[in-house]
Amino acid sequence: MKHVTDSTVLPGAQVAGGGPDPAAQVADVDATQRQAGLEGADQAVVDLLGLIAYGELTAFERLATDARMAPTLTDKIALAAMAAAEFAHFEAISRALAGRGIDPEAAMAPFIGPLTAFHGGTAPADWLESLVKAYVGDSIAADFYRAIAHRLDDDARALVLDVLADTGHAAFVVDRVRAAIVANPVVAGRLALWARRLVGEALNQAKQVAVERDALTGLLVGVGDLEAVAAIFDSIMKAHTDRMAALGLSA
Numbered sequence: 001m002k003h004v005t006d007s008t009v010l011p012g013a014q015v016a017g018g019g020p021d022p023a024a025q026v027a028d029v030d031a032t033q034r035q036a037g038l039e040g041a042d043q044a045v046v047d048l049l050g051l052i053a054y055g056e057l058t059a060f061e062r063l064a065t066d067a068r069m070a071p072t073l074t075d076k077i078a079l080a081a082m083a084a085a086e087f088a089h090f091e092a093i094s095r096a097l098a099g100r101g102i103d104p105e106a107a108m109a110p111f112i113g114p115l116t117a118f119h120g121g122t123a124p125a126d127w128l129e130s131l132v133k134a135y136v137g138d139s140i141a142a143d144f145y146r147a148i149a150h151r152l153d154d155d156a157r158a159l160v161l162d163v164l165a166d167t168g169h170a171a172f173v174v175d176r177v178r179a180a181i182v183a184n185p186v187v188a189g190r191l192a193l194w195a196r197r198l199v200g201e202a203l204n205q206a207k208q209v210a211v212e213r214d215a216l217t218g219l220l221v222g223v224g225d226l227e228a229v230a231a232i233f234d235s236i237m238k239a240h241t242d243r244m245a246a247l248g249l250s251a
Contacts, residue, residue, distance in 0.1 A: 043215040045100075045156050049093050050107030051209065051216070052145055052160060056090035057108070058115055059083075059138060066130035075127075075176070082134065082169045089163040096159050110213060118205040122198055128180055128187060129194050135173040136243055137198040143236045144206060148219040170243075177247045192249040199240065 063083035070076035094104040122137065124130040142164045149160040181188045209216060244251040 042153070044219050045152055046097070046102055046107050047110070047213050047215045048145065048148065048152065048160070048219065049097055049102075049156065050104070050109075051111045052163065053090055053093040053097065053104060054108040054111045054115055055138075055141060056086050056093065056163070058119055059134075060086040060090060062119060062130075063134060066124065066127070066134075069124075069127040069130060071127060078169075078172050079130075082172075085167050085169070092163060093159065096156070111209065114205050114208050114212075118201055122201050124194075128177060128191060131173045131177055132191050132195055132247070133198055135170060135177075135247070136195045136240065137202055139170075139243060140199060140202050140236060140240055141206075143239050144232075147232045147236070148216070151219045170246075174246050177249075181248050188249055191247070192244070192251075195244060195247075195249060195251075 060083050063079055063086060067076050067079040067083065070079055097104045097107050122133060124133050145160060146164055149157050152160065177191065181191075241251040
């Protein structure tokens, strides 16, 4: 809510002698910052938590929708449980942001466009593709968030690592995908190509976000020299290769 520091001068009003009142202009900017709840906040923390919060919210929506493609009731229930876990993570991050005096919606707003574009361009065609996306695509993003979370304060880092921890859903995906490949080996090639596309799209999305959000770029730069940054991405790609192997797919 905008405030008035002097009952006779509104923010941006003209003062005697002509021209805007500098003090009023500052008050107007301060009020705008307070509306978003960002005044005095660590922008890197706000950005990372906002990005993860919106990612968890969209994961909930996506998994709940994908559950409709499940071939059995057991599978439908399992995916619904995965969706519920994602929403619980979203709520946890929202509470943490609010506890820091940050409006969760304001923190998520910058990432609506990039994540919407990513998910719009990688909509799964069937049940198996939805499982691969949940396991491969989301895991790459989680690996990246975990890597830069070590630059955060203790509370924020603990929250991020807790939210991104595997809750046992990976085993469900691996079991279902491997069983499908055994039943019909032809699907392996299609799913491998799908996974490669997800990796490419995820990396493009990450680049776009990094270009637009200097604070997030700062977290990555703060890791150290170029060799340290390269080591992070090497680790992420190794984890991806291991996940593909677990699925019975070539990376």
